[in-house]
Amino acid sequence: MSTRELFTFKNAYFSASVGITAGLFVLTALGGFILLPYLQKEVRFASLWDAICSAAGLPQRAAAVATGKVGPRLTEAVLTPTMLARPSQESIGRGATLAHRCAICHGPTGLSRADSPNLAGQYASVIYKQMLDFRSGARTSAIMSPFAADLTDQEIADVAAYYAYLPRLPAYHPERKAPKPRIVIYGAPLRGIAPCGSCHGSLDNKVGSPWLEGQSEVYMREQLLAFASGQRRNDISQQMRNIARAMTQQEIDEAAAYYASQPPDVVKAVD
Amino acid sequence: MLENRKLILAHFWLAFAAFGLALLMGAWQMFVRSPLYTWISNPEWYYRSLTAHGTVMGYVFPTLVAMGFGYAITESALKQRLVGVRWAWVGFWLIVTGSIMAMVPVALGRASVLYTFYPPLIGNAFYYIGVVLVVVGSWIWVALMSINLRVWRRTHPGEPVPLAMFANVAGSYLWAWTAVGAALELLLQIIPVALGWRTTIDAGLARVFFSWTLHAIVYFWLMPTYIAYYTIVPRAIGGRLYSDTMGRIAFILFLVVAMPIGIHHTFADPQVGAGFKFIHSAFTALVALPTLLTVFTICASVEIAARLRGGRGPFGWIPALPWRNPIMLAVAFSFVLLGFGGAGGLINMSYQLDSAVHNTQWITGHFHLIFGGAIVIMYFAIAYDLWPHLTGRALPSLKLVRTQLWLWFVGMIVTTFPWHWVGILGMPRRMAYYDYADPAIAPQAFSVTLSAIGAFILLISGLLFLFILATAHRQPASEASEYRFSLPIHPVRSVPLALNTFAIWVALMIGLTITNYGYPILTLAARSDTSVPAVYVGAQ
Structure with a gap:
């Protein structure tokens, strides 16, 4: 053989x-x-x-077609799970100095009394991404955009590191004893809505998603409505816009009210 | 001549014990996502269980059955003591270690990524390393099969390799090559990310690598079943194998065409060109050939047995078959399930029809019907056939065995037929929760309930199987005759060299892999802009 x-x-x-x-x-x-x-x-x-x-399957340039009107800016922020992990003490210190200018709305301890988000203990990647988007114009706000305009990448990272470093204190929101709303527990699978907790913390935390417990009810409702109307569009791959568009007004109200009434200390730390 | 019974029994017992646990999880999953239960409220538990179920059923269980059966074939077909017993035990313990290492992070919720990995989802590194150890353990078996055949050839120059061993070695070579795809994905892409050395991954390339493994792995699962068709069934029912050559050709065809067809799993993926999808689709159609050859040959062999028992007429021979023989029952059930499953497979491999069922419950129904139905029922038959020779004791009750097989057959149909149906209605797969109160899927509630009931029938049947095997160890000792395989009608005196060796067929298998996979893999690997950030699972 x-x-x-x-x-x-x-x-x-x-x-x-x-x-x-x-x-x-x-x-x-x-x-x-x-x-x-x-x-x-x-x-x-x-x-x-x-x-x-x-x-x-060789990627090639698409044939020359007339490009329509350039749409609004989309987010260019790229986040990976290990980004901003373990910041230096210097970075946190610089962030503390820079954060003086944030305190007027977000509170001296990172807890807002002005229906702005509470930043104390928020994930660094969340603050970092939102600031990048305010600076690039992917997210616009008459108040926040000018603040972000002159910050460098490093300064934004420092501010994010500082707020992530602060302890999560209970916010000034009344305790509610209402049952957990259906939209929060189950989402609505047939409308493509996952349970909020599958990204925002109680089940799993996805990079770039904030924890929501104890945040302002008014603020959260406004943001959901802004996503639904397309006024806010800095969510990567339209996750939040798709979800908010499919939510009813009642579900938006329930979800915002539920999260506002939860104490933030139940959120598990990711680091 | 079965010398190393302890080794073979260890493989079978570990396989079946793992199977029992995974079956329990499967039934629980069917139950909690059916209308019979309100909802566990945390999808993570569902995916945790699903990952464990898939990993055990896909990697651990069939690999151990193929290995144990392979060692039994080596000793009984070649009539020589297994060479490299110590290495065989090393392989066994690698699989034990790998399985435990993989299952601990899964149980802790650190690797709920499903057994198909789905990057950019990334779980705990120990999960993937455990799976790699299982594969490495099985590669030791591949090497041992090849070495044992070589040793036999030296003392039997030019003699035809017994069909059982020929098929067994073909199966081991198929596994060795097809596992390379997932191994590359794990070692080059996933494990570096899981260990934190990198934070981005090319998910599209990973899916192409996985498709390399994912389809042919089914044929590796199928191999023990087909070996049982050809070499156990005719003997067990008192007949002869219709054609030894047909068997060799079928196994050779599996070796050549099972592998370069996996891209039909990525029909909806944008990173693969439509031209390659077409080539893979066309080659997938070819895999029907060895199955059709087998169905023909085994039906002819069964007919021989029936006519020897006095069966007459074009169909009159069918009632003359030994229907009280569990092996007869198993092969008939397996063929029925294979027929339905194969027909479903033809739908999945056609690009246009696939788009109607892609990512629906149809697909899950399909692979449960083929693997859980046609394949596993023959694993039961193999165990029942070998057990008296391994334990030296007769099975406790053939009636119980028949009941078990009937329950499995009925359970599999009750589970998978409604499962296919809801898939056609558009019910998506891989979801932990369905709101059956919603008018859009309320009509599917009945079918899903039926499926869940089927799952419980299967659970009862599986437990009965384990019970029969366990009680067999306590039966009074009886002298089992020598374990042998079926004889062909025409004694095999000489076989053409090409049908007695593997060189041409392995070369064709590798050649087709290069033509069908080379370009898609190289272009994706060469591009720098195709990676996405990893999504760590259970990172909290």
Whole structure:
């Protein structure tokens, strides 16, 4: 028994199997790379090579088409799970200095009395992303945009590190004894709404999603409505816009009221 | 001649014990997402259980069955003592270690990524390392199968390799090559991210690598079943194998065409070109060939047995079959389930039809019907057939065995047929919760309930199976005759070299992998703009 005896076209098994396999490959390749592309009536190819590249999945520049009006800016922030983890003491210190200018709305201890978000103990990546978006114009606010305009990346990271470093104190919101609303526990799978906690903390925390417990009810309701109307559009891949659009007004009210009434100290720390 | 019974029994018992646990989880999952239960409120528990169920059923259970059966075949078909017993135990303990290492993070909720990994989801590194150990353990088995055949050839130059061993080695080679895809995905992509060395991953490339493994792994699961069709069934029902050559050709075809077809799992993926999807779809159609050859050959073999028992006429031979024989019952059930499952498979491999069922419960129904139905029922048959030879004791009750097989068959149909149906109605898969009060899916509540009831029938059948195997150890000792495989009608005196060796077929398998996978993998690997941030699961 030798390889030479097997791998020769004198061996009928070898020639037949290699011939059939190669033949099938060529035939299917002709079908997949030439015949099928040309059968697609709605696509026009400049050349045969163009058709083959398209079928091979080679990314190519789209044909010159008139570009419509440029839409509003979208977020350019990229977050990874380990970003901003373990900031230096210096960074936190610089952030504390910079945070003096935030205190007027967000409170000297990071707890707001002005229906602005409570920032004490918020995830650094959340503050970082929102500030980047305010600066780039992906999110606009008459108050926040000017504050963010002149900050460098490092300064934004410092502020985020400082607020993440502060302890989560109970906020000034009344305790409510209402049951957990359905939209919060289950979401609404048929409308593509996941339970809030699958990103915002109680089940799992996804990078860039804030914890919501004890935040201002008014603020959360306003943000959901802004997502729903498309006025706010700095959510990556439209996650929040898709969710908010599918929520009813009542569900928005319930979710905002529920989270506002929860104490923030129940949120697990991610670091 | 089964010398290393302890080794073989260890593989089978670990396989079936793991199977029992995973079956319990499967039934629980069917129950909690059905209208019979309100809802566990935390989807994480569901995905945790689903990951464990899939990992055990997909990697641990069938691999151990193939290994244990492979060792039994080596000793009984080649009639020689297994070479490398110590290494076989090393492989076994690697699988034990790997399974425990993988299951601990899953149980802790640190790796609820499902057994198909789904990057950019990233779980605890120990989960993936555990899976790699399971695969490495099985590669030791692959090497041992090859070495044992080589040792046999040296003392039997030019003689035809017994069909059981030929098929067994073909299966081991298929597994060795098909596991490479997932191994590359784990070692080059996922584990570095899970260990924190990198924070981004090319999820599209990872899916292509996984598809390399994901389809042919089904044929690796199928191998023990097909070996049982050809080499156990005709003997067990008192007949002869219709054609030994047909068997060899079927196993060779599996080796060549099972592998380069996996991209039909990524029909909806944008990172693979439509041309490659077409090629893979066309090659997938070819896999029907060895199955059709097998169905024909086994039906002919079964007919021989029936006519030897006095069956007459074009269909009159069917009642003459030994229907009280569990192996007869198992093969009939397996064929029925394989028929339905295969028909569903033809739908999945066609690009246009697939788009109607892609990512719906149809797919989950389909692979449970093929694997849980057609394949696992023959694993039961293999165990029942081998057990008296491994334990030296007869099975406690054939009636109980028949009941178990009937329950499994009925349970599998009750579970999977409604499962397919709700898939056609559009019910998505991989979801932990369905609101059956919603008018949009309220009509599906009945079918899902039926499915869940089927799952409990399967659970009862599975527990009965374990009970039968366990009580068999307590039966009075009886002298089992030598374990042998079925004989073909025409004694095999000589076999063409090509049908007695694997070189051409392994070369074709690797060649087709290069033509069908080379370009998509290389282009994705070469691009720098295809990675996305990893999403860590259970990171809190």
